[in-house]
Amino acid sequence: xxxxxxxxxxxAEIALFTILSGQTFISASDAGAYFQSYFADLLxxxxxxxxxxxxMTIVLMTAGIDLSVGSLVALVACVMxxxxxxxxxxxxxxxxxxxxxxxxxxxxxxxIAWLDVPPIIATLSTMILYRGLCxxxxxxxxxxxxxxxxxxxxxxxxxxxxxxxxxxxxxxxFWLNRSRWLREILMLxxxxxxxxxxGIPVSRRILQVYSLVxxxxxxxxxxxxxxxxxxxxxxxxxxELQVIVAVVLGGTRVQGGAGSLLGTFYGVxxxxxxxxxxxxxxxxGTEHLPFKISHLEYVLLGLLLVVGVWLNSREKTRRPxx
Amino acid sequence: xxxxxxxxRAVEKSFVGTRAxxxxxxxxxxxxxxxxxxxxxxxxxxxxxxxxxxxxxDAGTIEWQGRSVHFSSPHDAINAGIATIHQELAYxxxxxxxxxxxxxxPWPRHRWGGVDWTLLxxxxxxxxxxxxxxxxxxxxxxxxxxxxxxxxxIARALNRDARLLILDEPTASLSxxxxxxxxAHLNRLRTQxxxxxxxxxxLDEILNLTNRVAVLRDGKLVASYPTHEATVSRMVKDMVxxxxxxxxxxxxxxxxxxxxxxxxxxTREGMFENISFQLHAGEILGLAGLVGAGRSELARAIYxxxxxxxxxxxxxxxxxxxxxxxxxxxxGMVYLPEERxxxxxxxxxxxxxxxxxxxxxxxxxxxxxxxQEEQSAITNAMRTYDVRAKTVTQPIGxxxxxxxQKAILARWLxxxxxxxxxxxxxxxxxxxxxxxxxxxIDKLAGSGRAVLLISSDLPEVLSMSDRILVMHHGSIAxxxxxxxxxxxxxxxxxxxxxxxxx
Numbered sequence: 111x112x113x114x115x116x117x118x119x120x121x122a123e124i125a126l127f128t129i130l131s132g133q134t135f136i137s138a139s140d141a142g143a144y145f146q147s148y149f150a151d152l153l154x155x156x157x158x159x160x161x162x163x164x165x166m167t168i169v170l171m172t173a174g175i176d177l178s179v180g181s182l183v184a185l186v187a188c189v190m191x192x193x194x195x196x197x198x199x200x201x202x203x204x205x206x207x208x209x210x211x212x213x214x215x216x217x218x219x220x221x222i223a224w225l226d227v228p229p230i231i232a233t234l235s236t237m238i239l240y241r242g243l244c245x246x247x248x249x250x251x252x253x254x255x256x257x258x259x260x261x262x263x264x265x266x267x268x269x270x271x272x273x274x275x276x277x278x279x280x281x282x283x284f285w286l287n288r289s290r291w292l293r294e295i296l297m298l299x300x301x302x303x304x305x306x307x308x309g310i311p312v313s314r315r316i317l318q319v320y321s322l323v324x325x326x327x328x329x330x331x332x333x334x335x336x337x338x339x340x341x342x343x344x345x346x347x348x349x350e351l352q353v354i355v356a357v358v359l360g361g362t363r364v365q366g367g368a369g370s371l372l373g374t375f376y377g378v379x380x381x382x383x384x385x386x387x388x389x390x391x392x393x394x395g396t397e398h399l400p401f402k403i404s405h406l407e408y409v410l411l412g413l414l415l416v417v418g419v420w421l422n423s424r425e426k427t428r429r430p431x432x
Numbered sequence: 433x434x435x436x437x438x439x440x441r442a443v444e445k446s447f448v449g450t451r452a453x454x455x456x457x458x459x460x461x462x463x464x465x466x467x468x469x470x471x472x473x474x475x476x477x478x479x480x481x482x483x484x485x486x487x488x489x490d491a492g493t494i495e496w497q498g499r500s501v502h503f504s505s506p507h508d509a510i511n512a513g514i515a516t517i518h519q520e521l522a523y524x525x526x527x528x529x530x531x532x533x534x535x536x537x538p539w540p541r542h543r544w545g546g547v548d549w550t551l552l553x554x555x556x557x558x559x560x561x562x563x564x565x566x567x568x569x570x571x572x573x574x575x576x577x578x579x580x581x582x583x584x585x586i587a588r589a590l591n592r593d594a595r596l597l598i599l600d601e602p603t604a605s606l607s608x609x610x611x612x613x614x615x616a617h618l619n620r621l622r623t624q625x626x627x628x629x630x631x632x633x634x635l636d637e638i639l640n641l642t643n644r645v646a647v648l649r650d651g652k653l654v655a656s657y658p659t660h661e662a663t664v665s666r667m668v669k670d671m672v673x674x675x676x677x678x679x680x681x682x683x684x685x686x687x688x689x690x691x692x693x694x695x696x697x698x699t700r701e702g703m704f705e706n707i708s709f710q711l712h713a714g715e716i717l718g719l720a721g722l723v724g725a726g727r728s729e730l731a732r733a734i735y736x737x738x739x740x741x742x743x744x745x746x747x748x749x750x751x752x753x754x755x756x757x758x759x760x761x762x763x764g765m766v767y768l769p770e771e772r773x774x775x776x777x778x779x780x781x782x783x784x785x786x787x788x789x790x791x792x793x794x795x796x797x798x799x800x801x802x803x804q805e806e807q808s809a810i811t812n813a814m815r816t817y818d819v820r821a822k823t824v825t826q827p828i829g830x831x832x833x834x835x836x837q838k839a840i841l842a843r844w845l846x847x848x849x850x851x852x853x854x855x856x857x858x859x860x861x862x863x864x865x866x867x868x869x870x871x872x873i874d875k876l877a878g879s880g881r882a883v884l885l886i887s888s889d890l891p892e893v894l895s896m897s898d899r900i901l902v903m904h905h906g907s908i909a910x911x912x913x914x915x916x917x918x919x920x921x922x923x924x925x926x927x928x929x930x931x932x933x934x
Contacts (some may be wrong), residue, residue, distance in 0.1 A: 285798075285799070285800065286801065288800040288801055289796075289799045289800050289801070290792050290793055290796050290799060290800075290801050291799055293785055293788075293789055293792065293801075296778070296781065296785070296787070297778055297781070297789055300778030300780070300781060301774075301777065303779045304773055304774070304775055304776050304777055306737065306757065306779060307737070307757065307767065307769050307775045307776060308757070308776075308789055308790065308843075308922070309756070309757035309760070309761045310758070310789075311756060311758060367457040367778050367780065367781065420434055422836070
């Protein structure tokens with residue numbers, strides 16, 4: 111059901127917001143141009159969320175959760191922003207950011223796999239910890255070295271961001287779909303005891319999954335900083351909520367053992383379109399409402415999460431498909 | 433003739449995909465002890481659950497003391513006077529005996545609303561005394577022995593005026609003297625007019641205790657007769673529904689071969705102690721004992737789920753101290769755990785995934801499974817081990833217990849292991865699948881594999897094994913060969929009465 115339901119919702123949503131925004135088209139080519147730039151913006155805007163959501167999908171398959179993704183990306187971005195701009199940024203800040211992201215992800219994994227901390231508590235702790243470190247690194251400053259780095263802004267444009275996202279998606283989806291690794295992940299998510307009895311190195315796999323989130327968090331940090339050009343200690347607060355809602359909406363269930371990357375893709379876009387639509391809501395003539403329409407965002411996110419979980423519990427026997 | 437207490441008329445029950453009970457009639461009179469026997473999966477537990485209000489029948493009526501009743505919850509059944517003592521006693525281990533006894537009824541209070549502990553313990557003590565039990569009411573429930581726990585459970589049931597007591601495998605974890613004590617207790621209850629439905633695999637107990645025997649097979653009541661007409665062989669024939677040789681095939685004769693697995697003084701604190709034995713190629717070594725005797729714990733240590741504290745193990749002549757099960761798999765050893773659903777399966781994963789997780793690492797490249805090879809291996813395995821499923825994408829949980837078990841066997845045996853540790857391989861499996869699994873085990877040993885067969889099913893372990901080790905309280909109580917392999921000897925050793933002098 112999800113397979114056609116999600117794209118359908120997405121299309122309906124786009125149509126609705128296009129109409130509401132009062133956009134009129136004088137010709138087909140006009141409409142074409144409009145949607146071309148619309149989708150380009152959408153993809154660039156949601157690139158960080160998409161990348162993180164891919165990782166989160168796999169985390170949810172293990173019956174885990176990662177609340178620290180927003181803080182992780184922010185911390186990586188903050189640390190990178192402390193480096194001087196210039197060509198050397200590419201071989202100082204970038205590799206260091208990558209190493210840091212992997213380390214932060216692996217820390218989550220180690221807490222969960224080795225110290226047996228429940229994922230929600232482990233990543234709640236690191237969510238706070240990493241955010242705290244952002245403030246330590248940045249203070250109250252807002253830094254923006256990124257656009258002075260040669261060729262960096264390419265990462266935020268449609269060619270760069272889309273390439274990164276699609277490449278990640280294709281590699282993950284193609285490889286995972288046929289890999290034994292994913293089967294092991296699904297089994298340990300569905301029944302960790304049985305996975306251990308089946309000789310699956312459960313701790314190692316969990317460490318790998320959370321490190322993969324770290325890696326994707328690094329890519330997310332690149333696309334985010336390239337597009338927003340500046341970063342402060344409180345950047346990306348609440349990002350984890352968007353990511354989790356998108357993944358659940360996409361049909362990955364929180365109990366583990368099943369999930370879909372393609373569903374996640376749709377889930378992210380549905381939320382991004384909603385976000386974008388609400389932001390443009392000023393044009394709808396809603397001034398007489400006692401609240402701003404764009405403030406509805408969290409209300410809708412909450413509702414979407416409930417709907418997503420409910421739908422997932424209805425189709426328990428879904429086959430995992432990458 | 434005593435008054436009829438319970439009457440089941442054409443009661444039936446189905447679960448997704450299986451008919452657990454076909455229309456069934458059964459009656460019980462006051463003061464009667466009815467022995468209910470049948471193989472695993474014959475419908476005994478379904479019947480118990482209907483009577484104790486866990487499930488409701490799909491059709492048919494339950495008449496209780498002459499009136500048709502409908503139990504919508506276990507609470508209803510208890511109130512009506514049907515008490516069930518389950519195998520695993522559902523009590524609050526951290527509370528005292530008194531608290532557990534009076535759980536669910538209003539506790540005596542002080543004037544200010546606090547609990548009157550003195551009165552509470554006094555009440556509990558009188559309840560115990562009424563059942564001729566001497567257990568301090570201040571003891572924590574989890575500190576009691578298995579027998580004491582059971583006695584408390586029975587006392588609790590009787591204090592709620594139970595007229596029918598259902599006992600599900602009550603002696604599974606009791607020693608022989610404790611069993612005798614329980615029987616004395618039950619006989620006393622019988623004279624007080626309490627009816628007992630006694631479910632057990634132990635046929636000697638059935639012969640000892642009951643007035644009448646009812647035999648279930650495949651959800652049907654196939655026979656019912658007074659106990660004085662019953663013999664062990666008649667009961668077995670009725671339960672199994674086919675001659676014994678077919679269920680317990682034996683095509684080979686064992687000749688001494690090289691040891692594949694050797695244990696020398698293996699010990700793990702609190703689990704097993706000073707275990708030494710050799711397992712040879714082509715041999716089926718039975719490992720018998722009561723539940724909790726440390727058999728599964730030992731197998732798991734051999735498989736590498738945790739290490740031994742002291743002692744040495746050798747595998748194919750090399751020192752063996754695996755750090756995790758994947759080492760065992762690489763070394764050619766597999767372990768089939770006892771609890772299928774908890775330890776082997778993800779119920780909503782496909783049959784394909786459930787089977788191929790055991791061996792798909794054998795044909796991966798760049799971490800990717802080669803789809804065609806996997807497909808043919810699965811098809812092949814399902815044919816070899818007779819796993820009956822409509823499609824390979826069907827969730828494994830929709831298969832019957834027997835087919836699930838065969839799928840797990842396929843998962844491990846397709847690796848072509850040399851050493852096979854089987855833990856209760858036919859638990860909860862219907863007779864047909866059981867016979868197939870036995871044939872398979874027999875064939876495995878015939879082709880030179882070493883099989884360690886852990887089983888609580890005495891006929892199974894007696895007829896399949898070349899040699900039997902009996903464990904008691906974590907150590908090996910006896911090793912039985914040839915003619916010494918009898919039901920009595922195994923039971924004696926398992927309850928700690930047989931000294932290693934044979």
